[in-house]
Amino acid sequence: MFAQHLALAVPALLLGGAYLAQYGFGLYPCEMCWWQRYPHFAALGLALMSFVVSPRRLWTALAGLAIFVSGAIGGFHAGVEYGWWEGITSCASVVQSDGDPLEAIMNAPLIRCDAAPWDLFGISLAGWNFLISCGTGIAVWVLLKQSKA
Numbered sequence: 001m002f003a004q005h006l007a008l009a010v011p012a013l014l015l016g017g018a019y020l021a022q023y024g025f026g027l028y029p030c031e032m033c034w035w036q037r038y039p040h041f042a043a044l045g046l047a048l049m050s051f052v053v054s055p056r057r058l059w060t061a062l063a064g065l066a067i068f069v070s071g072a073i074g075g076f077h078a079g080v081e082y083g084w085w086e087g088i089t090s091c092a093s094v095v096q097s098d099g100d101p102l103e104a105i106m107n108a109p110l111i112r113c114d115a116a117p118w119d120l121f122g123i124s125l126a127g128w129n130f131l132i133s134c135g136t137g138i139a140v141w142v143l144l145k146q147s148k149a
Contacts, residue, residue, distance in 0.1 A: 003143035004056065007063035008047035010136045011040035011070075014129065021125070027117050032077040032087065036129050039070035061144055068137025074129030081116040081124050 018037060021027040029037070043066035050059035080087035116124035123131070 001056065001060065001143075001147060003064070003140045003147065004047065004050050004060050006136060006143065007043060007050070007060050007067065007140050010132065011043040011047070011063075011067055014070075014132065015040050015044070018125075021118070027125070032073070032080065033126070036070050036073045036077065036126065036133075039066040039073070040133075042066040043070070057144055057148075060140060064137045064140030064144070067133050067140065071130050071133025071135075071137060074126045074133060077126035078116075078124055078130055080114050081126060083114070087114055 015037060018029070018033070022029060043063045046059050046063035046066060050056045050063065053059060077087075079085050116126070118125060120128065
């Protein structure tokens, strides 16, 4: 079932990209970025369940829902980044303690939720997550519906 593979592959690729951006390119996540990752983790678990536990369609549909939820959070976050509305969270900072913990806290970079650290064609990472995740969630449901007929 293609919907199952899509529900597994897209969150895995998006999470892989997020961690590559974080650890490979220093684009540390803000609090709302983390909020977008949590449903993708859930989607991975649900999609994996669809391969081993019946009913496959239910687990796949729930994975599609989790992917869509991540996209909805990404849409909200993108709106905060573009200044369309106020965010509901404080900024986050990344603390890496290699020595004195207080010094690490005082020198930690401030990661703002209302500023996009990177964009492609004017679309932030949160905006791309919105587009890809909402599209994938809908595609999973459409594929499930079509395969039932």
